[in-house]
Amino acid sequence: MIIEGIDSPVDLKKLGERELPSLADEIRVLLLNKLSEKGGHFGPNLGMVEATIALHYVFDSPSDKIVFDVSHQTYTHKMLTGRAFAWLDSARYDEVTGFTNPAESEHDQFTIGHTSTSISLALGIAKARDLQGAKENVIAVIGDGSLSGGEALEGLSVAGEMGSNFIIVVNDNDMSIAENHGGLYTSLSKLRATEGKSADNIFSAMGLDYVFVKDGNDIPSLLTAFRSVKDSSKPVVVHIVTQKGKGYKLAEENREPWHYAQPFDLGTGKPRRVGGGENYGNISAEFLLGKMKNDSRVAVITAGTPTILGFDKKRRDEAGSQFIDVGIAEETATAMASGMARRGGKPVFGVYGTFFQRCYDQVQQDVCVNGSAATFVVCGASVWGMNGVTHIGWYDIQMLSHIPNLLYLAPTSVEEYLSMLDWSIEQDKLPVAIRQPSNGVVHSSRAVRKDYGDLSYDVVKRGKDVAIIALGDFFQLGEKAVESLSASGIDATLVNPVSASCIDGECLKELAKSHRVIVTLEDGILSGGWGQTIASFFGAESGVKVINRGYKKEFLDRFKADDVLLDxxxxxxxxxSDAAAAL
Incomplete structure (x- = not known):
């Protein structure tokens, strides 16, 4: 195989141009083999094979700097920069990460997993280069879906007045994770239809030179385009039109579900591990569709991830104008929710915890300062959520629970989740965030309240000496700990605190009268978290020992949940054991 002889872009450049399509075929086979076995970002990587080969054939990484947006399209880049072993040898499949990582290679500039960042990051490299009088090429690679993010648009605007070498490769496959949304895609559509000749050109409007490549999966066309901009003295966009999922018919024809794939059978496309039973996506979507049908003011907002609340294409069509996809623009989604609430709407914005981090200012300023009664559903904020360092979502408690006027609810079951969601949508007094459980779908026969305006804690089981206060999806962990204490003769109390943002002082004072040890459990970082707030309530003088259990403040990558819990x-x-010892 050709790829076996490539340890760096230097080796790639030794190949004749006629050999490059064969190399692309080999790489695509390796991608399909590993992706079908291990899963991963599917469509983006298959679509970028030829463009990545051409980039490394023309430019001189690592002296020339290539910055990938999101970096979920970098598997070919990794193969060409000394890491092909992780696709050639199935025993080594897990030895590289799914995103760029400078610890792996000098060809990777950043550890990146969030979208719309590459242009701004590359601008920083280019500016530092200029200040030092250097001359290398700086290339930002970004997908059309990522252009909807505010940071990408800001970067384009700044790039327009760089006045020095700066190359932006726009990979346009007419798709984000789902379909693209936003007015700028009208411009991209016209550029595709006119082969780059349309006067409606957002890149030219930003002051950038422009090169169009009709077939971004044709290596000769790509080589010509990249050579024309190499060592340019001014900023330029190379707009390439690619096929997402190229080389696998099912992915070409069904681009949304094949953006990311779990392990599957290569011949049939069917998943190797068939999921079953309930999930919070379907539960949320069916509940919200019911609310929409009964009240035209109810609307669901997404920022490019519609299935996070279960809204697949069929459900999006059913919801019609009451489902709003703003593209990858969490800040706009948050501010829009505030505006809708102020005008009498009932907006629900669902988002992964890791992406909710991107709109902190809008939550604080646009929503909470104004007291807008919007509803936010925070998903995957858990040790059981995504496990890559760029996608960990468990910093949400520190971020949200300390903002004035925001109620951060933490349900312990499906029934409590739906009750909280219903109450939040119908109330008009304050903004509410709901931390969707991540420990599987747990049903409970316990009665759930219908009003969360007065947040007293729920004492689920009364005991003495030890009280365990277990937040949200750690409630079941608390139940098991109480059972373990009971087995050793300690009759412990179990408390559901309902919210991560409220302190029930009366309940805590009552617990202090008959309990010597309080244990807090939270599915999040300990430092500055909910448990430490409980500990500070008691203080050193109370005579109550408080044990806080959560996670150490550290960045983890590709971890196993059980290992983190044990650690x-x-x-x-x-x-x-710790509670008994503290007694």
Whole structure:
């Protein structure tokens, strides 16, 4: 195989141009083999094979700097920069990450997993280069879907007045994760239809030179385009039109579900591990569609991830104008929710915890300062959520629970989740965020309240000496810890605190009268978190020992949930042991 002889772009450049299509075919086979076995970002990587080969054939990485947006399209880049072993040898499949990583290679500029950042990051490299009088090429690679993010548009605007070498490769496959949304895509559509000749050119309007490549999967066309801009003295956009999922018919014809794939059978496309039963996406979507049908003011907002609340294409069509996809623009989604609430609407914005981090200012300023009664559903904020360092979502408690006027609810079951969601949508007094459970779909026969305006804690089981206060999806962990304590003769109390943002002082004072040890459990970082707030309520003078259990403040990558729980003494047995020892 050709790829076996490539350890760096230097080796790639030794090939004749006629050999490059064969190399692309080899790479695509390797991608399909590994992706079908391990899963991963599917469509983006298959679509970028030829463009990545051409980039490394023309430019001189690592002296020339290539910055990939999101970096979910970098598998070919990794193969060409000394990491092909992770696709050639199935025993080594797990030895490289799914995103760019400078710890792996000098050809990777940043660890990146969030979208719309590449232009701004590359601008910084280019500016530092200019200040030092250097001459290398700086290339930002970004997909059309990522252009909807505010940072990408800001970067384009700044790039327009760079006045020096700066190359932006726009990979246009007419698709984000789902379909693109936003007025700028009208401009891209016209550029595709006119082969780059349309006067409606957003890039030219930003002051950038422009090169169009009709077939971004044709290596000769790509080589010509990249050579024409190499060592340019001014900023330029190379707009390439590619096929998302190229080389796998099912992915070409069904681009949304094949953006990311779990392990699957290569011949049939069917998943190797068939999921079953309920999930919070379907539960949320069916509940919200019911609300929409009964009230035209109810609307669901997404920022480019519609299935996070279960809205696949069929459900989006059913919801019609009451479902709003703003593109990858969490800040706009948040501010829009505030505006809708102020005008009497009932907006629900669902988003992964890791992406909710991108709109902190809008939550604080546009929503909470104004007291807008919008509803936010925070998903995957958990050790059981996504496990890549760029996609960890468990910093949400520190971010949201300390903002004035914002109520951050933490349901412990499906029934409590739906009750909180219903109450939040119907009330008009304050903004509410709901931390969707991530420990599987857990049903409960316990009665749930219908009003969350007065947030007293729920004492689910009364005991003495030890009280375990278990937040949200750690409630079931608390139940098991109480059972473990009972087995050792300690009759412990179990409390559901309902919210991560409220302190029930009366309940805590009552607990202090008959309990010597309080244990808090939270599915999040300990430092500055909910448990430490409980500990500070008691203080050193109360005579109550408080044990806080959550996660250490650290960046973890590709971790196993059970390992993290064990490392932080978050098993029923260890929690019970620590509580008993504290007595």
């Amino acid at each position: 932080n003494r978050l098993t029923p047995e260890l929690i019970a």
